[in-house]
Amino acid sequence: MDKPQNHPFGELLAAYSAGSLPLSQALCISAHLEHCDSCARQLQHLNRVGTELMQQLTPSKASDELKNRLLERLDSLEAETPRHESARVDSSIPRCLRQFVDSSYGGLRWKRISADIHSVELCRDSNGAKVELLKIKPGGSATTHTHLGDEYTVILEGSFSDESGLYRKGDFVVKDKNDKHTPVATRDSECICLAVTEGPIQFTGPISRLLNPLIRRSYA
């Protein structure tokens, strides 16, 4: 497998390691990590930073009552814990996405956005960010757009290119509101991406611009 060439910045991985990243962004980092040995190794170093910072805190004594209550419960803990068997899924689906994708990408309820693009919304984050999968047909193009907030993309299948380069499976891409881009899927296969958008995207074409008020409304 080709190694991803586009990685999250160190400070974003640190925020993931610290647990201070919005869950929607953490989802993208996690999907990237499954493809990227180098970031997984980096994460281990970053977890050690958190570990050492925690060790430097001034300990705050726990009560004996808390300890005894827990000790008394130990025997019954195992019985209380539900065992959930992991369902059989397409192993190419990242572990972090299996909560949304039951068996395969094909089984999802894709909605047609344009002749070239289908999408399926997976959920919203508590900060309002939209988490969705996008599917671009081989050689297909997304309308030129900008964003009102940041957009995080991880390529899950296939590849696409835009004004700034070629992105392949596992690549992690962030676009901010100043980046205007037109992604085009490569011709040999369809491209499936995980996309998190913090605010609605803005179409910049003369006709597609008319869609902007409608799209904004779906974020209200």
Next chain:
Amino acid sequence: MPAMTNRKLPSDKLIALGELMKKVAVDRDKTAFASLFDHYAPLIRAYSLAREPGSDLVADELVQEVMTRVWLKAAKYNPRLANLNTWIFTLARNCRIDYLRRNSRYVTEIDPTDIFNDMEDDGPGPFQLAQQTRAEESIRAGLEELPREQCEILTKVYLEGKSHQQASEELKLPLGTVKSRVRLALKKLEVLVER
């Protein structure tokens, strides 16, 4: 900024804790578990209080959650993936994420369980790094030499659980400055992988 001490944890102490952990995993030894509790519960409380000063109930709840996982997952803990301190840190972090999600004003359906793994044997991408102790010692030494403002930003992000945006508001700094400060600190600690 939460109070810090330069309390060192010698590696033989960590080895002793590792032995206790083994007894918990293999023999289901409750006395060993109680000793682990005595060592880690105060640190877990401190970690929780760093984010929510004064919230003793929240801190106790976090201790209970983390130590429950330690008992239940003991057999899955692999010291070659992470030393015990790091395992406890990731468990505490994951439990805190869970707690915040359940108690957030704006709910989300995103389940963090599969996003942050607990560093178990069956977790994705296991990297068994040799010289773990050495790496930890060099990070500890590096933290002591970090300029105050870089240490402050790492504390905000890691211990207080602040997003870059929140840190920028609290410190009255542009977002870009917050990000570059984190990056500089990580560079100084030599934890950024070259690619």
